[in-house]
Amino acid sequence: MISLKDVYLSLGLGQSRVDILRGIDLDIERGQSVGLVGPSGSGKSTLLMVMAGLERADRGQVLVERNDLLGMNEDDLARFRGARIGIIFQSFHLVPTMTALENTAIPLELAGQRDAFEIAKGELEAVGLGHRTHHYPAELSGGEQQRVAIARALAPRPSILIADEPTGNLDSDTGREISDLMFRLHKERAMTLMLVTHDANLADRCERVVRLRSGQLVESPHEVPASEPTSRSS
Ligand code: ADP
Ligand code: MG
Numbered sequence: 001m002i003s004l005k006d007v008y009l010s011l012g013l014g015q016s017r018v019d020i021l022r023g024i025d026l027d028i029e030r031g032q033s034v035g036l037v038g039p040s041g042s043g044k045s046t047l048l049m050v051m052a053g054l055e056r057a058d059r060g061q062v063l064v065e066r067n068d069l070l071g072m073n074e075d076d077l078a079r080f081r082g083a084r085i086g087i088i089f090q091s092f093h094l095v096p097t098m099t100a101l102e103n104t105a106i107p108l109e110l111a112g113q114r115d116a117f118e119i120a121k122g123e124l125e126a127v128g129l130g131h132r133t134h135h136y137p138a139e140l141s142g143g144e145q146q147r148v149a150i151a152r153a154l155a156p157r158p159s160i161l162i163a164d165e166p167t168g169n170l171d172s173d174t175g176r177e178i179s180d181l182m183f184r185l186h187k188e189r190a191m192t193l194m195l196v197t198h199d200a201n202l203a204d205r206c207e208r209v210v211r212l213r214s215g216q217l218v219e220s221p222h223e224v225p226a227s228e229p230t231s232r233s234s
Pocket of ligand 2: 044045164
């Protein structure tokens, strides 16, 4: 479970200092899917980074599966991220000089995992790219690149998947395929899913929708209790 209490964060120096998060309270149950929506610049990406331990809140409390992120040092945070958190972005962020297989193996190798390439191959198969293991990012379509990014994010078997506008660079059909894949893996692997999107239909596939405005949460339009059947797709 993820629990944020009274979280504040400002970034930038001097004149360009911005109060980005202004008193965030948010509790997310383990395994829940949460859509995070709000205008551009409202702090969505920053909130994801705080949950992932990539940005440190100025004050408040950030608990992620019993880990008190603000109390952890950088080494512990890095270990925590590597083991528990998978992140995918709008622009894929693959290493251009590495094949799909090498990209997918990165987090496994960083964790010193044996059989990193064998596991990576299995992860590529799980996202439907078993036939593209030796392709470089430039030789793959946008949808295929995002599949590699998903395989890489999920290879360490994280308990939380964080997705920042994962379909933002894809056409609608491809975006739909990537969303289907993401929600399927979220279910199969019982991961918590935090999804930022501008696509209302995509947000509505989440069990819960949370809205940010100028760094503060506002009431969500719908909230499905976790005990109810959660799949709104198909
Ligand atoms: P969103 O993802 O909702 O579009 P962001 O979290 O990316 O919003 O950014 C929220 C606000 O914080 C924006 O006004 C942005 O310009 C500002 N911001 C983000 N990162 C920094 C930074 N490192 N320094 C200063 N301002 C920043
Ligand atoms: Mg953003």
